[in-house]
Amino acid sequence: MSRQDITIGLFGFGVVGKGLWDVLLQTPGLKANIRKICVKTHDKPRPVPQEYFTFDRDELLNDDRINIIVELIDDSEAAFEIASAAMRNGKGVVSANKKMIADHLHELLLLQQQYNVPFLYEAASCASIPIIRNLEEYYDNDLLVSLEGIVNGSTNYILTRIYRDKLSLSDALKLAQDLGYAESNPALDIEGHDAKYKLLILLLHAFGIVENPDRIFNLGIQRLGVLDLRVAGEKGYKIKLIAHAHKFGDNRVIAFVLPQFVDDSSRFFNVDDVLNGVQTETGFADKQFFMGKGAGAFPTASAVLSDISALSYNYRYEYKKRSQQVLTLTGEFSLEVYVSFRNRGDVPSSDFISIKEKYRSPDGNYIVGRINFSTLTESSWISNPEVSVLLTPDFRPLSLDEE
Numbered sequence: 001m002s003r004q005d006i007t008i009g010l011f012g013f014g015v016v017g018k019g020l021w022d023v024l025l026q027t028p029g030l031k032a033n034i035r036k037i038c039v040k041t042h043d044k045p046r047p048v049p050q051e052y053f054t055f056d057r058d059e060l061l062n063d064d065r066i067n068i069i070v071e072l073i074d075d076s077e078a079a080f081e082i083a084s085a086a087m088r089n090g091k092g093v094v095s096a097n098k099k100m101i102a103d104h105l106h107e108l109l110l111l112q113q114q115y116n117v118p119f120l121y122e123a124a125s126c127a128s129i130p131i132i133r134n135l136e137e138y139y140d141n142d143l144l145v146s147l148e149g150i151v152n153g154s155t156n157y158i159l160t161r162i163y164r165d166k167l168s169l170s171d172a173l174k175l176a177q178d179l180g181y182a183e184s185n186p187a188l189d190i191e192g193h194d195a196k197y198k199l200l201i202l203l204l205h206a207f208g209i210v211e212n213p214d215r216i217f218n219l220g221i222q223r224l225g226v227l228d229l230r231v232a233g234e235k236g237y238k239i240k241l242i243a244h245a246h247k248f249g250d251n252r253v254i255a256f257v258l259p260q261f262v263d264d265s266s267r268f269f270n271v272d273d274v275l276n277g278v279q280t281e282t283g284f285a286d287k288q289f290f291m292g293k294g295a296g297a298f299p300t301a302s303a304v305l306s307d308i309s310a311l312s313y314n315y316r317y318e319y320k321k322r323s324q325q326v327l328t329l330t331g332e333f334s335l336e337v338y339v340s341f342r343n344r345g346d347v348p349s350s351d352f353i354s355i356k357e358k359y360r361s362p363d364g365n366y367i368v369g370r371i372n373f374s375t376l377t378e379s380s381w382i383s384n385p386e387v388s389v390l391l392t393p394d395f396r397p398l399s400l401d402e403e
Helices: 015-025 076-088 098-103 105-115 131-137 153-165 169-178 193-207 226-235 297-312 373-378
Strands: 006-011 032-038 068-071 092-095 144-150 238-248 252-262 275-282 286-293 333-341 354-361 364-372 388-391
Touching: 006 015, 006 076, 006 297, 015 032, 015 297, 032 297, 068 076, 068 297, 076 092, 076 098, 076 105, 092 297, 098 105, 098 193, 105 193, 131 144, 131 193, 144 193, 153 169, 153 238, 153 275, 193 238, 193 252, 226 238, 226 252, 226 333, 226 364, 226 388, 252 333, 333 373, 364 373
Parallel strands: 006 032, 006 068, 068 092, 252 388
Antiparallel strands: 144 238, 144 275, 238 252, 275 286, 333 364, 333 388, 354 364
């Protein structure tokens, strides 16, 4: 198959944009070059000749010599405007903006179809791990049973430093911010929203499900307290923030993001620092594991580069699973969870189907037991910032008729 030349219009020249510039210089065989870079800050010094830069997005969107738009900006709504305008102008698009894709997934699918243009976004899921391409090309959703993943490198780095260096959550977060792994406003990461957006993207390619972000329950690491960390230490666990998607029966899927205790039998136990890890399970091939860097300039830029290379061979996602059997999300299942809380009346025992362990002390309280997912997500106490919820290592989801 012959390879076409790629002329790029790049939006954004932050950490990843600069990383892409650098890796393109080191891959001359790709036959891809950046023609113009659109940025919003006028007086910021940049290690690239000034003639490459513009502050007018139409210079890129209306330039017929540019055939690929690479969008690497933070603002999700501005990113959607750029991506949709590019597609309407017949240009392929590469993006790393997971929030933009999750918020506008329906529209982006329609734009690709309407204007017959490719839209690739491997960097929006797990940075250097090529999980989308594997889900697209390798796994049939009749065979895929589950997908689980540490998909946010920032929270994984924070949790690693808490475990390894006994830092507090606030100190570990400050360190992650100082190193550029977490934003100055880190809510997107530590509250689990970023992981949820990535899970929505993976749901499309794993099971053909197109959903809105408000349909996926997420709880991050912001509520972890001294008692939770002490329990993890006493039991030999680590805490990881994990996105889950599990197939139930013939046509149902469950999906959520929660912190989880993991023991040393789990492959996630040794996925530390800014690494991401994704585990798939199929009916015949059992479990397979992918691991790679989930943050940083070059890991993310490498995924963007891979998409640019794929476009040079006219590759595009086929979304084959959308036309296979129709799967829908369900909340009708139960999980084993650990719930910690400050005051004894904060979390009623009656909300649990069964209780395995109870702990009460002046320092705090916790319950380990099985609970219906709908009870968990619709309870009055789930919004209490002093209530912490983690999956147990053996959280095993069960349909309600299996209990």
